[in-house]
Amino acid sequence: MLDEVTITRAIVEDFMKTFVEYTDVDVAIVGAGPSGMVAAKYLAEGGAKVAVFERKLSVGGGMWGGGMMFPRIVIQDEAKHILEDFEIHYWTHKDGYFLANSIEVVGKLVSKTIAAGAEIFNLMSVEDVVIRDDKITGVVINWSAVELAKLHVDPLSIRSKVVIDGTGHDADVCRIVERKIPGALKVVGEKPMWAEVGEKFLLDATKEVYPGLIVTGMAANAVTGGPRMGPIFGGMMLSGEKAAKLALSKL
Ligand code: 48H
Numbered sequence: 001m002l003d004e005v006t007i008t009r010a011i012v013e014d015f016m017k018t019f020v021e022y023t024d025v026d027v028a029i030v031g032a033g034p035s036g037m038v039a040a041k042y043l044a045e046g047g048a049k050v051a052v053f054e055r056k057l058s059v060g061g062g063m064w065g066g067g068m069m070f071p072r073i074v075i076q077d078e079a080k081h082i083l084e085d086f087e088i089h090y091w092t093h094k095d096g097y098f099l100a101n102s103i104e105v106v107g108k109l110v111s112k113t114i115a116a117g118a119e120i121f122n123l124m125s126v127e128d129v130v131i132r133d134d135k136i137t138g139v140v141i142n143w144s145a146v147e148l149a150k151l152h153v154d155p156l157s158i159r160s161k162v163v164i165d166g167t168g169h170d171a172d173v174c175r176i177v178e179r180k181i182p183g184a185l186k187v188v189g190e191k192p193m194w195a196e197v198g199e200k201f202l203l204d205a206t207k208e209v210y211p212g213l214i215v216t217g218m219a220a221n222a223v224t225g226g227p228r229m230g231p232i233f234g235g236m237m238l239s240g241e242k243a244a245k246l247a248l249s250k251l
Helices: 004-021 034-045 077-085 102-116 144-148 172-180 195-205 218-224 234-250
Strands: 024-030 050-054 072-076 091-094 097-101 119-122 124-132 135-143 156-165 207-210 213-215
Touching: 024 034, 024 135, 034 050, 034 102, 034 234, 050 124, 050 156, 072 077, 072 102, 072 234, 077 097, 077 234, 097 102, 102 119, 124 144, 124 156, 124 172, 135 144, 156 172, 156 234, 172 207, 172 213, 172 218, 195 218, 195 234, 207 234, 213 218, 213 234
Parallel strands: 024 050, 024 156, 050 119, 156 213
Antiparallel strands: 072 097, 091 097, 124 135, 135 156, 207 213
């Protein structure tokens, strides 16, 4: 016999226990796009306690739709090791250009990230940061539903030794810091499409942009003024890998 109230208690009690446990983490990653999830997996494997906050119901960010809704992504040589690490199936289009099914890639990214021990909180938006002594020490979160309905509800805070901005084109966390701490950092804005330069630029742009704040993925190019690159995703993955290394070295 199945009892509805037991089902309710199972969900609420278990989630609350996890949520309370993750109010104090080593790394808070904002955005469960490809760069954020790759960073989360490598951080969790490196022994860090990692929470990923994702505004949307679904994880995967801009990867699902491949290029213009054709569910394929292109990956270059340099990032093949990450595909292999995540056990993502890929094939060769021509020398140096590999293809993967974007839907499979999202599935594998999320599966391996969770298996590595990172905790993903979907439907939660980061709306602010916590600052102490000129250093970011946490993020401020609220239900995305509150944000969407424009309800006047105060948020809650998460303590974190390092914060990673993986919010894609918007560079949301960096923009909050730019707006709230004059002179702290400048979001230059992304430049027009240039795949070759955009992908290379991204690795240098993946860095600590303010004490305690590392930027990864498309957000990194948006902050530093690098070009967009379209549906080639090796750079996003390599950027996530680098962000994880940088964060681990700070813990
Ligand atoms: C919680 C948030 C918030 C917030 C945003 O856009 P993404 O897929 O990010 P990346 O950088 O991992 O990948 C970029 C890639 O998808 C892309 O757009 C490319 C390669 N474009 C090239 C081109 O030329 O256009 O994912 C970011 C995630 C999303 O899921 C957002 O919902 C989430 O971050 N997010 N989550 N709080 N404040 N802001």
